[in-house]
Amino acid sequence: FSYMEKNTDIISTVEFNHTGELLATGDKGGRVVIFQREQESKNQVHRRGEYNVYSTFQSHEPEFDYLKSLEIEEKINKIRWLPQQNAAYFLLSTNDKTVKLWKVSERDKRPEGYNLKDEEGRLRDPATITTLRVPVLRPMDLMVEATPRRVFANAHTYHINSISVNSDYETYMSADDLRINLWNFEITNQSFNIVDIKPANMEELTEVITAAEFHPHHCNTFVYSSSKGTIRLCDMRASALCDRHTKFFEEPEDPSNRSFFSEIISSISDVKFSHSGRYIMTRDYLTVKVWDLNMENRPIETYQVHDYLRSKLCSLYENDCIFDKFECVWNGSDSVIMTGSYNNFFRMFDRNTKRDVTLEASRENSKPRAILKPRKVCVGGKRRKDEISVDSLDFSKKILHTAWHPSENIIAVAATNNLYIFQDKVN
Secondary structure, three states: EEOOHHHHOEEEEEOOOOOOOOEEEEEEEEEEEEEEEEEEEEEEHHHHOOOOEEEEEEOOOOOEEEHHHHHHOOOOOOEEEOOOOOOOOEEEEEEOOEOOOOOOOEEEEEEEEEOEEEEOOOOOHHHHHOOOOOOOEEEEEEEEEEEHHHHHHHHOOOEEEEEEEEOOOOOEEEEOEEEEEEEEEEOOOOOOEEEEEOOOOOOHHHOEEEEEEEEOOOOOOEEEEOOOOEEEEEEOOOOOOOEEEEEEEEEOOOHHHOOOOOOHHOOOOOEEEOOOOOOOEEEEEEEEEEOOOOOOOOEEEEOOOHHHHHHHHHHHHHOHHOOOOOOOOEEEOEEEEEEEEEEEEEEEEEEOOOOOOEEEEOOOOOOOOOOOOHHHHHOOOOOOOOEHHHHHOOOEEOOOEEEEEOOOEEEEEEEEEEEEEEEEEOO
């Protein structure tokens, strides 16, 4: 699957729904593209697992804030699916300021035989109507319609970086740099502010919120991460405004690693609860860490994503790559974690065997049934034939957004404006 080569087509978020049958992507141009998994047919056993375009719609348009003279980008920052309750699908999508709830439904019948309208939909002259007809439903070509059911606006002064659906499925939260708001799905004109870290004097600002997520099973618990590399666990039962956290996760800094870039690379770009709800995974610039909810003073696991870049931080700072925000995801059983890197590389870490692999999402590898070969990066010294030198990595090709099917080994990887879907080899 690949988008056209245009700047607005840069994929900005990727998300499977709760069954894994649908996969949604959002892009810089405010569009949402939904892919649907093909059903397996008896004569084509290997076809199952292919995802084809199901629906495309414009979720957000560019806007202008006249009071602040600010342009509001249409770029989709996050998409979150709601569990399916009926034949229709529902998803939340957000740009920097506005969250929308979309309903995606199918229509394969249309009513015919109206009394007051003709077949083209024009109103008929009542004087010409002499008989009463009963309208009937006739089959038609399948149409997939996307309609905005709710628009949640005007609640964020700063840019929204996260949305998360609560396990009660009645509420969700949206987080920006300094505040987190709690919404009810039925109420668009009011939200409750549950976290506010804005200091009275903005000159005293030392950290911002970078990501936030609800616990998968306990509707009163959520976490948020900060640019200082800390994670706070909050309990909404304790107080209405969760400024005082219940737990505070932070790893003491190793003084020998201290440098000018320490604060920047310790900023957390993503936080994710495990499906079990027992662990939290965080991604900073160089590592992925797994924390046990019962142990706040250090992570139980730390994985080096691209440690070979430690010596390159100066040039990464100059080209702004050091501020890139990489996401991280769990597989369905919480045993493997995945995150992106540069040069269209992405990394997988097996928590049980402690094995890790670097794979590449590129057009050369994207021929159907092609097997991905592990890649290795060498740091100085002699380079083996199949290795790539750290100096020849392409930092403009970065994998920031990935998703893992909730129950199968199928992954979606967004490489700039191309979406790659890989699955386990079927013998």
